[in-house]
Amino acid sequence: MQSTVRFSSCRGVAFEIKRHEDPFAIKTLPVEEAPSNSLLFWLGSSKVFPSLISRSISKTSSHFCDLDLNEDELDIDLEIVPEENDEEKQKQSPLPLLGNSKPEQPSKPAQKNGSRLSIILLDQGLFTVYKRLFAVCLALNIAGLVLAATGNFPYARSRAALVSIANILALILCRSEAFLRVIFWLAVKIFGRSWIPLFLKTAITSLLQSLGGIHSGCGVSSIAWLTYALVLTLKDRENTSPEIIGVASTILGLLCLSCLAAFPLVRHLHHNVFERTHRFAGWTALVFLWAFVILKISYDPETKSYKNDLGSRLIKQQEFWFTVATTLLIILPWLTVRRVAVSVSAPSGHASIIKFEGGVKAGILGRISPSPLSEWHAFGIISDDKEHMMLAGAVGDFTKSLVSNPPSHLWVRQVHFAGLPYLVNMYERVVLVATGSGICVFLSFLLQKSSADVCLVWVAKGIEQNFGKEIKEMVSGWPKEKVIVHDTAVLGRPNVSQMSIEAARNWRAEVVIVTSNPEGSRDVVNACKAEGIPAFGPIWDS
Template sequence: MSQEIRGHPQALIDAEKGTLDPLPGSLSHSKDVKPPPSDVLLSSKEKDALVTTTTQEVILSAKPTASSVPKSKRVVSRWTLWNLWFNTYRKFFTFTFGLNMIGLVLAASGHFPYGVKYSGTIVVANFNFAILMRNEVFGRFLYLFVNTCFAKWPPLWFRLGCTSVLQHLGGIHSGCALSGVIWLLFKVVNNFRKLNVTHDAVLVMGVITNLTVMISALSAFPWVRNTHHNVFERHHRFVGWLGLICTWVFVILGDTYDPVTRSWNLSGVDLIHHQDFWFTMGMTIFIALPWFFVREVPIDIELPSPKVAIIRFKRGMQQGLLGRISRSSIMEYHAFGIVSEGRHAKYHYMIAGVQGDFTRGLVQNPPKTIWTRELKFAGVSNTSTLYKRGIRICTGTGIGAALSTCLQSPDWYLIWIGSEQEKTFGPTISRLIHDNIEPERLTLWDSKARGGRPDTMKLLKEAYHYWDAEVVFITSNYIGNSEIMQGCKEAGIPCFGTLWDF
């Protein structure tokens, strides 16, 4: 029904994905400070008492040995794979979709009269709730409430649950959206079964509305989103808007036509007493609200290498936020993680890896202004305030989604795996890291200088125990994310990674 009705937060996926493949470009300043040996564990108090006078790079393990590079693929148990697959997202989807289908079966079999009489209300109620789960304003209030009320003091399992629920709200979104499409089909079929008492206009609009919402929903399937992003954006948004208009017409026609007298009741007073009218109104507000925050803003673009564009905006931001940007006010919007030293900083940044037409255009023809939504949306990193200590591990351009958490909180440890990071990402990112992150909570792995990628789980486990961390947040590509999530699950390390295949 809008840009926000989708199978999962594609924007979040784009913003938080990285790469384990070597990139051209390293922060190689290791000299004065050495961390504790990897086999020596310090308590939190000892770490807090550790004083250093430099902001240069710290590596947990010295020059790589053969054992630091993985030799064979890790064997993962089926139970681990099942638990990772059937995560909170799919649990939410199963619950919402399953509950709706039970109601649909009962209605179709004559055991749920409300579902037959008010099927239109159930349709727009599902769409209303689906859109709410993707509304930036609602999301920011939800994250604010959780971060304010449950920071650090509740049991760890509860805080992990809060993060999991917030990250996987897309399961409710997709479950309700798909259920709404099926309930709408049920309503249209019922209308055709009552041809003798249903006006032709209601029948025609029912079919048109069903087609538009089906196209909008199908365009959000993972294969379309991941391989044809622009097709997904255009159809999901513009056909979704058309579907919203058709829904209004369908609701008004259905509520004003009296099948008993076969006449039209054009009284507005009667119309506003229908439930589906108010659900459609709410749906419209939730769709329109984010677009009130769209602005064209001035930017500066730094091009440290042909592979990356560093986009600079005015004003600082809190950590854990992501922003959408576009060349035009309503066309394709692309999401990137926001890098900022804090709310009172002069600038915030987005790191755009050159991977498609949009980012390639930023490098080949850098614009002076760009369209963005001033209201940013929260990502999983925004819940970092819930934890006493944590690890933020990322690869390649994933640093854009990960860096702010470690810049703004002394309780978070950064692991960044890439190739020649300083050459690729430039002096701005290098300065932000070395000016704000102490050596004892920083590991930079240059895969080119070290002769390959590390044994990521070995590196992560050492950092996790050394830092007394409670949780690990991961930003990587599909393969890297899967490997780290599987390794953490089997090691009993709580973790959250980039959402894929939803």
């Protein structure tokens, strides 16, 4: 039986979720040993429910932005580079390089390996902004629910279904790419001024990066409110119809299915299951939501029948307008889907460059697809004022096909979305740290005029061999203090955290922003914060 290939992404870098002997096993450098009596560490380890995990066909992730890649993952030549004198090394590596000819080794003491899932979910801390937003959102809804149940919030008690729909609208807003593009733009315009205090800028960055906490909190809250509404309806079933109860129950089941699919363990190990369940269960729930609103508004409990003057009744109800707004937000991105001509070139067997017409603002990301209803892949965008391109590491079926069988057309969403890299525009001096193909989302800040003065630190293996001459030339013409490139094939694996700290100090940076795999991003962010340097990197569900 052919194995199933799954995909995920890390801040615009698509990657295939690879199979290992232990579904939670990863190959990382040793890190500090966690306390053996830590419940959180135990839950994040592969020893939890071993019989269940051993039967799973799940795969852990392998990023093209990892520093060290296995030969069977990317088919990269792992030939040992011999010692060379300085003159020969300069010929091989014309890019500005940081460090000497000897590989730098991490200065941290040995640490026990942890699962990538535990790094994503637990090592970022128990009190992250994301988790705080989730807790606040859920607490407010629970407080309202308790007040309604005790008779101290009569409006919510009589309109519990409306509160559930309002939560659905809120969670859709937190994931609407068009809406968030406007919010990010406003944040940069309002707070991207020199007189705005740095602590306020970093607070806004943390908030916008962690809106997924509100999304998740509202999702759980919508289930709680709809359950409460159903309980009240069943207690007073004489004043409702079986159709309304049936439709509401179906919506509740679909919402529960979506939440279960988004549970971190499922989402991490079965990303395609999560993505497709979320999409199709959500669309189905929206259809039933319209049926629920129409049935509920048109039903007359006195006559036990449905009235005909539906139009005039609908426009007077809040449920109708909330559902209209939710529908528009869901449909809008799909109205911008187009099949466009692309130019795909492969600088090596390990990466492809996809070119599109038209320039894109620095820090923007985009989605492409060979089949829009089945899969979408997010990538950072490299752009000048005339065209834009994406750098795709060949690590999965789709990205490998771009190398072996370059398409002439791809499906795109014309509304590009903003993420953490876009918020670079809010600051004046920034250090951008990237590993591997994570470079793509940052190159635009060099190629086009930006309000931020940036210094780029790029750590990758085989710059020209794997990423091509075009990418190499984009970064080779800049001063050494502005672009620092470390080729691990020549200089060995560096201490990226220390490189980031030194670059931030030399550049007098306000903030460091990193795009790497979960382990690398965590290490850089934690190291910078320990030195008093604000730093941001990918978070779970950002």
